[in-house]
Amino acid sequence: MNKQGSKSVARVGLAVLSGGLLLAVSCWARAPFSDEQLADQNEELLSLVDLGRDLWHGSKPSMSSNGLACGNCHPDAAAANPQTWPKWASQLNHVGPMREMINWCIVHPQAGEALDPEGRDMVAMEAYATYLYRGARLEPGLASRQTPPVAVKSGVGYPKTPSGLGVDK
Amino acid sequence: MAGQAGLCGFAARAIGLNLGLVDVISAATGPRASGSFSFAIITDSHLFSAPDHKFDKSLADAVNQINSLPNQPDFLVYTGDIAQNGTEDQLVKGQKILSNLKIPVKFIPGEHDWYLDMGKAWRGLFGKETWSFDHQGVHFIGLNSILVKDFWTGSGLTPRQRMSVMEMLESPIAGPWGIQSEQLEFLRRDTAGLAPDTPVVVFTHSPLWDYYPRWNFQTSDAPQIREILAKFEHVMSFHGHVHQTIYNRIGNLSSAGALSTSWPWPYPPVPLDFPGSQMNRADPANSKDGMGTQLISLTLDGAFAGKVEYEPFADSLTPFLKAGLKV
Numbered sequence: 485m486n487k488q489g490s491k492s493v494a495r496v497g498l499a500v501l502s503g504g505l506l507l508a509v510s511c512w513a514r515a516p517f518s519d520e521q522l523a524d525q526n527e528e529l530l531s532l533v534d535l536g537r538d539l540w541h542g543s544k545p546s547m548s549s550n551g552l553a554c555g556n557c558h559p560d561a562a563a564a565n566p567q568t569w570p571k572w573a574s575q576l577n578h579v580g581p582m583r584e585m586i587n588w589c590i591v592h593p594q595a596g597e598a599l600d601p602e603g604r605d606m607v608a609m610e611a612y613a614t615y616l617y618r619g620a621r622l623e624p625g626l627a628s629r630q631t632p633p634v635a636v637k638s639g640v641g642y643p644k645t646p647s648g649l650g651v652d653k
Numbered sequence: 654m655a656g657q658a659g660l661c662g663f664a665a666r667a668i669g670l671n672l673g674l675v676d677v678i679s680a681a682t683g684p685r686a687s688g689s690f691s692f693a694i695i696t697d698s699h700l701f702s703a704p705d706h707k708f709d710k711s712l713a714d715a716v717n718q719i720n721s722l723p724n725q726p727d728f729l730v731y732t733g734d735i736a737q738n739g740t741e742d743q744l745v746k747g748q749k750i751l752s753n754l755k756i757p758v759k760f761i762p763g764e765h766d767w768y769l770d771m772g773k774a775w776r777g778l779f780g781k782e783t784w785s786f787d788h789q790g791v792h793f794i795g796l797n798s799i800l801v802k803d804f805w806t807g808s809g810l811t812p813r814q815r816m817s818v819m820e821m822l823e824s825p826i827a828g829p830w831g832i833q834s835e836q837l838e839f840l841r842r843d844t845a846g847l848a849p850d851t852p853v854v855v856f857t858h859s860p861l862w863d864y865y866p867r868w869n870f871q872t873s874d875a876p877q878i879r880e881i882l883a884k885f886e887h888v889m890s891f892h893g894h895v896h897q898t899i900y901n902r903i904g905n906l907s908s909a910g911a912l913s914t915s916w917p918w919p920y921p922p923v924p925l926d927f928p929g930s931q932m933n934r935a936d937p938a939n940s941k942d943g944m945g946t947q948l949i950s951l952t953l954d955g956a957f958a959g960k961v962e963y964e965p966f967a968d969s970l971t972p973f974l975k976a977g978l979k980v
Contacts, residue, residue: 541821550701550703550706550707551701551703551706551737552916555821555822555823556916557916557917557918557919557937558919559822559823559868559918559919560823560867560868562918562919562921562922563919563934574936574938575937575938589937592937592938593937593940633919633921633922634922635922635923636823636867
C-alpha cells in the first residue's frame with residue numbers, strides 16, 4: 485500500500501471512530517432541561533440582574549464614601565460597554581476584565597471599598613450591565629472610542645421585581 | 654450699564670439678599686440695542702451634604718473660572734441641580750459658593766433641588782422659579798421644566814422616597830416632566846406684547862426637544878412652548894440636565910446644553926442632527942474631564958446671533974467645539 489492509500493484508510497478509521505463516539509455521547513447525555521428548570525435558571529439570573537441594578541444605584545453603602553454610585557455616570561450602564569472587555573484600560577495599566585474596572589470605579593471616583601472579585605455582588609454587577617447589553621456584538625479590546633449605550637425604550641430594560649409602589653411600568 | 658448691574662448685584666449679595674436681581678438687570682434694559690454682550694452659565698453641581706466634598710471644589714472652580722474672565726459677563730444663569738438630594742444645607746452651600754461671583758445671578762431649579770420639599774427651601778433661597786427680564790433689548794425667560802405628575806400621594810411615599818425616585822436618571826417611575834399649564838400661560842402672557850423681531854432667550858433645566866425621554870432629556874410640553882415662541886425670528890434655548898455639550902435646532906429655536914460641574918453623562922443612543930456638537934469621551938481617571946462652565950456672547954447687529962464658548966476644566970473639546978458653538 486502506498487502512502488496515499490494508508491492515509492485514506494486512516495481517515496476512514498477516524499471517521500468511524502468519531503461517529504461511534506458521537507453516538508455513544510448522545511446516548512449517555514442526560515435529558516435536556518425541562519421548561520420548568522429553564523425558567524428557574526432564568527429567574528436566578530434575573531434575580532442577580534436585579535441585585536446588580538440595586539448595587540449599581542447605591543444600595544451597598546461600603547461601595548461609596550462620597551455618595552456617588554455607578555449609576556451617576558453610567559445610567560442604564562451606558563459607557564460601561566461590557567461587550568468590549570477584556571481590554572486595555574489606562575486606569576488599570578494592563579488588559580483586564582470588566583470586574584477590575586468596576587472595582588477601580590468603586591475605589592477611585594466613589595472612594596469606596598472594592599467588591600470581592602469572586603463574590604456574588606460582583607457577579608450581580610456584571611450580570612446587570614451584561615444583561616442590558618444583550619445582543620450587542622462582542623468587540624473585546626475596543627478601548628479607543630465609546631460605543632453607544634443600549635437603547636432601553638421603557639421600564640427598566642428587563643422584567644424587574646415590582647417595587648411595590650404600584651407605579652412601575 | 655453692565656458695570657452698574659454688577660455693582661448693585663454685589664451690594665445685594667453683600668447684605669445677604671438675592672432679591673432685586675431682576676430689578677437690577679431690568680434697570681439696564683432699554684429699547685432694542687445694537688452691539689453685543691455676554692452672559693455665563695453654571696449648572697448641575699449636585700452638591701452633597703458631606704463637608705469638603707469634591708463637588709464643592711468643582712463649583713468653586715467654576716466660580717473662579719467665571720471671575721477670571723478678562724471681560725466679565727453681564728450676569729450668570731444657574732440652570733438647576735445645585736443640590737443632589739434637595740436638602741436645604743446643600744442648597745445653602747451652593748448659594749454660599751456662588752455668592753463669590755462678581756456678577757448678578759439668576760436661578761432656575763432642577764429636579765434634584767425640588768422634590769424633597771417641592772421647592773420650599775429653593776424658593777426661600779432663590780425666589781420665584783418662573784421669571785423674565787429684559788437686558789440690552791433681549792428678552793430673557795426662566796422656566797421650571799421638571800414638574801411631573803403626582804406619583805407619590807397615591808403610593809404613600811415619604812418626601813425622602815419621592816426625592817429618591819427623582820434622583821435616579823433612568824427611573825421608570827416619575828415619567829416625563831414639563832413646565833405644565835400654569836407656566837405655559839405665563840409664557841403666553843409674557844411674550845404676547847413682544848414684537849416678532851425681539852431677541853428671546855429661554856432657560857430651562859431640560860432640553861426643549863425630545864432628545865432622550867428615557868433620561869428625561871426632554872420637556873414634555875416643548876411643542877407648545879415652541880408654538881408660543883414661533884412668532885419670533887430667532888429664539889435661543891439654553892439648558893442644563895444633560896451634563897454635556899449638545900446642540901439642536903427646530904424651526905426658529907436653537908438649543909444648547911451645558912457642561913456640569915459634577916460629572917459628564919454619556920451621549921444617549923440616538924442619532925443627532927448635529928453630531929459635531931458632541932465633546933470628547935471623558936476620561937474617568939481625570940476627575941475634571943467633561944465638566945466646566947460656559948460663556949455665551951450675543952450679537953444684536955443685524956440678525957440676532959449667539960456663540961457658546963464652552964470653558965472646560967480639562968481638555969474635553971473637539972476642535973469644532975473649541976472654535977465656539979454658533980447658536
